[in-house]
Amino acid sequence: MSMFGVMFRHNDGYPIVLTSEIATASDTFGASVVGFASAIPENYFRRRIAHMFFRVSSDREGRVKRAPYGLAKVEATLLHYGFSRSDVVIASPYKLDRVIGPRTRIVGIYTMDALGLSYGSGILYWILKLADLPYRGLPYIARSFMEVVEHPAIKAHKDHIKVVVGGPATWQLVDTGAWQKLGVDVVYEGSFENYGPVLFERILKGEDVRGRVVNSKPPSVEEVPTIVTPSIGGMVEVTRGCGRGCAFCTPTLNGMISSFPFEGHIDKEIITNIEKGGFKSITLHSEEFFRYGAKGIDPNPDKVKELVVKAYKLIKRYGEDYRLHTDFTTAAVVVQAPELVKFVGEYMNEGGDWSFIEMGIETGSPRLLNMLMAGKAKPFTPRQYPDIVEQAVGILNDNRWVVVGTMILNLPGERDEDVAASLELLDRLRKYRILTFPLPFIPMGALRKRDFTVLDKMIEDPLRRELILKALIKSMEEAVRSVELIVGNMENIVAKLIIRRISLFAFNLVLSRYKAKLGQLGEHSAEFIRKLASAAWDISKSPVRIPIDEANQ
Ligand code: SF4
Known part of the structure; x- marks a missing residue:
């Protein structure tokens, strides 16, 4: 009816x-x-x-x-x-x-x-x-x-x-x-x-x-019902919003963080995904998982631990091989609460398993961070941010998370010194297990004109091309190493073998070409990059914030 x-x-x-x-x-x-x-x-x-x-x-x-x-x-x-x-x-x-x-x-x-x-x-x-x-x-x-x-x-x-x-x-x-x-x-x-x-x-x-x-009005927690149809990836939303206020983020995510209760909400969605969806792997989705239950910027470790223990016990009722994951974090909260990260890792990466976690690095430049996303570093300062990122990746690796880190190019107001600072940070991250994805920011003005040559312009610029190539080389090296994780949850064994083989072939092919290209084009000397990047530490002259839409007209 x-x-x-x-x-x-x-x-x-x-x-x-x-x-x-x-x-x-x-x-x-x-x-x-x-x-x-x-x-x-x-x-x-x-x-x-x-x-x-x-x-x-x-x-x-x-x-x-x-x-x-x-x-x-x-x-x-x-x-x-x-x-x-x-x-x-x-x-x-x-x-x-x-x-x-x-x-x-x-x-x-x-x-x-x-x-x-x-x-x-x-x-x-x-x-x-x-x-x-x-x-x-x-x-x-x-x-x-x-x-x-x-x-x-x-x-x-x-x-x-x-x-x-x-x-x-x-x-x-x-x-x-x-x-x-x-x-x-x-x-x-x-x-x-x-x-x-x-x-x-x-x-x-x-x-x-x-x-x-x-x-633009975010709903209250009570206004959000639980799903009836199982969700792809066994996904269960545990928080909404983040509140760090990055200028390029969508309004839905930019509202203050709110957390859903376990009883009657998160537990119901886990059960739906397992019993109706047939999933053996549940992803507790959040823009910033380690801030579940937080009221402000600081994490609330007791709430996160309680959530993880309850969710873990629930999935294990279905069998030992059921797994729990999460998807996003910031660097700052990891450095703020390393003990919490360790605690959660013991449940999510149990038995020596590894999993992926995404982290928006976005830039190695304190100047640019201060202009567009100062909240990302909080409670630390923009000048501490590159150190925070390196520490966070180390902590996550120690607890068996492979980090998927993004770095955005062409943000409004970006200068060469900002790109040089990102190159320096990338160099520091080389020894860790991280895929560093360079992402292009496409300005709205270019979008309206459908002027996508902006992507070509970025790879024609020697400094930006070097950043993109080095980031992709690092990503592909880690992708080859992590191929079992990439195809890990595939249910069809034949498809899994085929995709695994195609992926390895593709990763190795592009990797060898990037290395050859970087060799042909040459790299800027470390000394040149260091000198250029030094200007990115001067945040005194930068405006506090650029409204991102206006900057792109
Ligand atoms: S940290 Fe991420 S989710 Fe939060 S406002 Fe910034 S871009 Fe958005």
Whole structure:
């Protein structure tokens, strides 16, 4: 029975159909870490091959068995609001024709990289270009967004359907103005829980809602319901927001940190993922895991320990081989609470296991940090930041975490001395187990003009090219060493062997080319870098903060 109190046949369609681009909908054989392949451009991924790789498990009707976490939350919110499972479906993007019909009023598409302008797509562009490998067409993730938004079932029913797009990549559609051309009616930005259902109800009542909807008010913890459909990667959100205030961060993450309770929330989602989703590995998702339960910048170790022990006991009820992980941290909190990191490591990396953890390093320049993300270093100072990063990576390695560290290039106000300071930091990190990913910041002005030559300009500049090459060499060396971890959770043994082999071949190929290229192009001397970087320690002359949007006009 639907919320509207009527029974209907499902070939009439569901009133609300939720889906996402194919690459995002897929759990790539159970190892979402392999999902970075979604940024590979079309000339390597023919449609048929891509569809074989990016599989989506669903029932005959088209309802998925596992969904991207954000989409599972949207569904949960709608159900909590009063809609029923006869009103709402999370559908496989391959089976939209089975769920869209005369009764459908809303198709909600969740996107991670609609136009291929994310950091992930940018780095893949550099990886291929610097290895002299051809790059043609769109990143597959963006192509797969087009496949969904231009799906024949949507076109056939467009006269009574509103296409609503949400998710982390909506800014791409807004900043380029592409949403209108793609037939999108509403671009939804911000948290869904405390406004989304109201908007959907207005659309269902026939209101002609169009344009950009921004909900900047974060929901309270009580307003966030638990997921009903298991989430890809066995993901369970334990905190939302971070509060460190980086200028380039999305508003959803930039709000003050709030933590979900274990009983009745986190435990329920773990059980859903294990019992319905079939996961043996649970990821406690947070922008800053070691600050779970914190009220301000300082961590609250007792709360984190309590959470880890409770979650660990719960998963072990299902078997000894069930595992617990987390995904993000900052450097500062690790250095603030090394004992806590050790405690958590004993549970998450038990029995000598290693796992990945992501850490946004972003820059080695105190000057740039002070301008754009001073909160990242707190309670330490921007001038201490490079030391904090090195210490944090060491502490995480000691507790068997391989760090995935990102460094952003081309941030507004970036000067050569900032790049030199990042090169110095990179050099200090060489002895640790870390993948250092250089990410391109694409200014909004360039986005509006679709001027992506900005990526080429960065690799033509000798200093920036040296940073990108050295960071990629370090990443590929560590990727070769960590290949078992990369394919670790893959459920299909044959696929695992194939992907492992292809990955090793690809990592070694690009690695040898980068080394040859760095040899040909030459490196700046350590003395030159040191002198240049010294100016990045002078934070007295830098403005306290650059508003990032204005800096990019
Ligand atoms: S530390 Fe990360 S999550 Fe927090 S505001 Fe900065 S970029 Fe956003």
